[in-house]
Each structure stands twice: as structure tokens, then as C-alpha cells.
Amino acid sequence: MKKECIAMLLAGGQGSRLYVLTSDVAKPAVPFGGKYRIIDFPLSNCINSGIDTVGVLTQYRPLELNGYIGSGQPWDLDGSTGGVHILPPYQGAKGGSWYKGTANAIYQNIGFIDMYDPEYVVILSGDHIYKMDYSDMVARHKAAKAACTISVMEVPWAEASRFGIMAVDGDDMITEFAEKPKEPKSNLASMGIYVFSWQALRKYLTEDEADPNSENDFGKNVIPAMLNNGEKMAAYRFQGYWKDVGTLDSLWDANMDMLSADSGLDLTDDSWTIYARSVNAPPAFLGAEAKVTHSAINRGSDLEGTVENSVLFTNVTVGKGAKVSYSVLLPGTVVEEGAVVEYAILGGDSCVVGKNCRVGGAPAEGEDKKLAILAPGCCLAEGTEVLPGIMLGKNGEEVSR
């Protein structure tokens, strides 16, 4: 079945900088924004952009991610001529290997892509929160007659040295690419979203695989090789909200951004719905003494206490007299009566903050926030105190970062 364009989503990463949140799940399966998981964003962007065939490359802890994606039905990706396909590493007649790098992961699935014989392949990753019309980017790719198009966004000059930076000519064609340059030549940062003409990519992947010195990585190997060979490489300028949620702080920031319309992250826009596999539960109940302000709430929750500036996922309980502020409570978190939670991420999955516990605290004037983190399933006995910046594992043990 020929398709003009298909997407390959790199979802095998551990997300080690999310520490306890990804000890049992892959990063793309980490909950976000009250009812989503990170992977809902690229999957929804695909279907909203008219891409109905998506390969999801999994490797690290895929159980929950696989179950979450299932048939792909929540994203309308369960069609009979495409849909979502989970692509784990596999054994062949001559052995097999783990995905050695991002490029190798695609290389190992050349057979899958060839099945659809596409003109273009969109390469996505499962660690960004953004809404983007990939069909616009593909149109740019076609118009530029490029072999590869990389989506870029302007970042503050001061931060440019943290990104992969593109130098471009007057037509926004890429002339140079530098990974985390000390002296950046532009402030256009790569967002890790690529469109390739499939035949060109296929050739470079095969060559890259044959090179024993390659790390088989798109940013480090494939893109530089294409540039060196004088392939036409276009930049696609993206404007709008985009955030890498690969760290605990950035995950917290992005959740807070959802609460404020001026952050640019608007998930209520019906023309670009972010779909999710939803949990079946009755509507949230806010009790007679509940004081919920500037917060997001979801199904199955039972709120009797005070909640401020927080994002509460599904099936969260906040008891009477408890106070939750500037925090992110993942699905199934319980905050018992009288407990205080400030500047924290609570991992859910029956994570219980016992009566009169204190978790985290507001940063002192002029200081950076130090988030307190509880792993999924972590239970605190009555009256426990968890200081700001402390992270506890599933069994209540301290985990250093």
C-alpha cells in the first residue's frame, strides 16, 4: 500500500533525567497535562496533519507504552491501510541487536518503511510538548526540493549553545550544523523533527550502518554526512509553543504552562485536538470545603482541600484541610487530610501522602525552585516530612540526582 508520507516516532528512550518517573515506563509514556501522556502530542499531530501511518520504535520498558497505544483507536490510527505500528528490535536469521542509535533504529525498520513505499518520512521523537502541522513542513520540503528538512525555532542567543544550531542562507537552506556550539553562528535550534525524502535517507542509513565508527545517530552522523555531501537541506521555521520535557524541572514547567493561556500552550483549541486514551471514571467532585484555584482537574478526582496553581491528573484525592500548591499530581495520587504539598511532582499510581505530611516547599526569595519528587507508588506515613529538592523512590528510599 503506497503512502506519500509516513511518520516514524522514536520512543525507545529511557529519559534518565526524569529519574523515578521513568523507572518503570519509557519517557513517551510519562503523563502530562492532566490527562495526556507525552506521546499523545506527536501521535495527535500526525493524525491532525493527515499522516495516518506511524511506526513507533520502542525499546526501553515498553509494556505500559504498548498497552497505552493499543490498537491506536484513540488517535484514529487504527485504519486498515495504515495506522500505528509498534516496532521493537527483533531477531533475524543472522541474529539481531538492540537499537544502537536513532539512525540504527530506523535502519532496522527499512523493511517496514519500504512496505509503504513512501516519498517522504517524518522522523519524530516522543519527548516534546508542541502542536505542529507536519503537512506544512512536508510542503516546505517539497517546495525546496530538499533531501532533508529540519524544523527549527529561534531560541534566545544566550541559550543557543545548549542546542543543535543551524546556520542558514537567505533561502533558509541549511549551510552548517553544529551540535551544542560554544560560539553559535545563529539562534536557530533544531527541534529534533525531520522530514526526509525516503530514497535519500535510505541511502544514507545504509552507508551509516556500514561505517563502524558511526554512533548511528541522526544529529551526530546522518545529518552531518548529508550536509558534507552537498545534499539540499532546508530549515522549516516553527513558531509556537515547543518544550523538551526531558527533565523534572522542564516537565513541571510545561505542566504549569498549560494553566496559563499566555504561555502559548493551548490545549482547548478544537481545531487541533490532542487525543488521549482516557480513563473511565465519574466526573471530578469538588467538596463543600474545596478551594481550587488556577488549577487543572480531571475525572475520578475527589477534592475536599485547597488546591492552587497545580495540575491534578485523573483519580486524585485531596483530603479535608490538605493544601496542594505549585505541584503536579499524577494519576491516582492521594493527599490525605491536613497534608501540605508545595513545589512537588507526586508520581501517582497510589502514591499516598499521609495525614499531616509536608512535602516540598516554596523557594526562598530570589532562589530557584527545588522540586520534591515522589516516585509512582511511594507511600508516606502520617506526619512525614520531605524537604524541597528531595526525591523518594517507590519504597520511600532517597534517590539522588
Add this chain to the structure above:
Amino acid sequence: MNGLHGIIFSYERRNDLRELGEIRSAASLPFGGRYRAVDFPLSSLVNAGVTDVGVVLHGRYQSMLDHLGTGKDWDLSRKRGGLKILPPFNYQKEWGVMPFRGKIEALAGVRSYLENIRQDYVVLMDGDLVANLPLADVLEQHIATKADITVVCANDSFTIEDGTYFEKDETGRVKEVLYHLQTPRGHRSLETYVLSTKLLKKLVDECYAKGQFSWRQDVLLAKKDELHEQCYIWSGFATQMRTVKEYYDRSMQLLDPAIRKELFTPERPIRAKGADKASTYVGPEGCCVNSLVAEGCRIEGNVVNSVLFPGVVVEAGAEVCNCVLFKETTVRKGAKLSFVVADKHVEILEDRTLMGHTNYPIVLSKGTKV
């Protein structure tokens, strides 16, 4: 095949639902912030392991068809069995002109469907019954008591429009079938009946041949001595919302945690269609207490003792008190509502005031702009 087959009747139009019944049958009435009435019988069936369900429709069923889809929200989209939508394909009368005169006529209208039922037992239910019934227990009792028909009834004689009531003896056997009562007595029927497939087909053929259409008059009452009719008493929450007043009162009862706990017990979850909306947001000045709130709402004003369906917007300074607001209702700045039931897509403009009373809630029909 051992097991239970479900047949849900969704053809009745309840005139006392006023504007709420204009565009839908009672079974597709929104209830509890994210459900339709029919989600409760469907979930009760599925939770009892029922895999085959027929829904008998007649007139005003667009809303119902839209809601049911292929049945996948209840795991009823199956290669074998699953959900079957049953318009009256064997119906002799002119299509859509006359409502069914009774369940027998409705069943006769789908007689060939009955022939293909794979299961030994059938449960007949009304689509507008909001209760989380343990139907597996009902079937177990039905088999244990060797009853011909098990009638599920509530442990009260609560007055409902056109209700049926049963009086039983000490063994639970039905002694009297009552209806059109000024002062109800006995047990309120929840219009849920279990019987063998064989008996059902026999009764339908027998009655239809004699021009009898009424299940309660021509079967339950007429054959109460001939057949063993046994009561199953259900003491949990159960409502057949046939008037606006009852709809309103029952909605408000959901604010009681004990009732929610029983109706939404995790052992028998009520399944419903998803809404694909973002999280609900309560603004910095917003206040929402003693209320049930579905997803995708934006609350900047005051909400007290209310039930909000998905996508409701309450702007700053607006007050919503003792209200039930259906999907995507918007209450603009400074508007004040109390004792109002607003259907989908209603908009209350700035500074408007609407006050109903607990005895007579104001109903705003779909798409109204006030």
C-alpha cells in the same frame, strides 16, 4: 448457550421531560456529568458478562445512534454478537407514525432477531433506567428460584410517571401487579425482567396473535398465577427519570458521596463515550464547591451545588447555583443562574438572571441564547 442476552428498549418519548425530551428519547438523556441514561443499562449488562445486546428503537433516535456508534465504548463491537441496533424492521404499521403500544409490539417488530439469540436467558431493560444493577446476581437468583420471570424492583413505592408496582408474598413471589395508581404501593418496578429465551418467544407469539401488546397487562398481570413471577429487590440508587422534576432531583442526589460510591462502584464501572477535551480549569478567581465537574470546563466564576457536563464555561463574576448544565453551555460574565437545567450549547448572556425553583427547575432547550 448458557448466559444472558440483553434487550434494551429505547423508544419511549416522555412528554414530561419538557424541552429535554424534544430532541431525544429518554434513554439518551444526559445524566451525571458525562453519561447518557442508556450507559447504565449497557454497563450493567457488560459488567455481568453479557456480550450480545439489542437496542430496540423507534423515532427520535438520531441522538441515540450517534451515542451508541458501533458499541465499542462498551466493548460491544464484536464479530459475533455485540451491539445490534433494532429499528422495527418487522413492524406492520406505517413507519414512524404510531409509537409502539407496548413492549410486546416492540418485540414483535423485531421477531426474527429473537430467533437468532444464542443465549438461554434474556434480560429486558428500559433504556432510561439509571442504576448500577448486579445482573449476574439477578440471573443467579432467577435460576436458583426456578422462576419463569424475575422482575427487578426497587425497595420503595416511589411515585413515577406511568410506573408499575409489584406486591409480593413472603417468598418473594409476585402476588399483584399494579399500575395507574393514585397512591403507589408495593415495590416500584425497575422494568428489568429476566426470563428464558424460549419463554420470551412463546409469550411474544401468543400475545401478538391475540392482538395483545402490553407486557405488564397481558403478560405480567394476566399470567401472574399461571407463571412463577419472582421479585429481585434492588436497594441501591435507581431512577427512571420521567419528569423534569425527577431528573433534577436525581441529578442533585449525585452530590451525595454515598450515592456516588454505590452508583459508580469500581467493581462495576459505568462506561461512557469519551469526550476528547482538555483538563478542566478553575481560574484564579474561580470558586467551585459541592459540584460534579466533567472535563474541558473553564470556571472563572462561582459554581455551587451543580453538575457540569464537558466543556461548560462559567465566566468571571457569573454565579451558577443548584444547576445542571449540559455540554458546552456558556454562562457569560455576571450572569446568575439558579435551579436551571440547560441543554447542550446554551448561552446565557452577560448579566442575565434566571431563577427557577426546586419544585420547578427552568429548562433551557438545546442551543438557546438567553
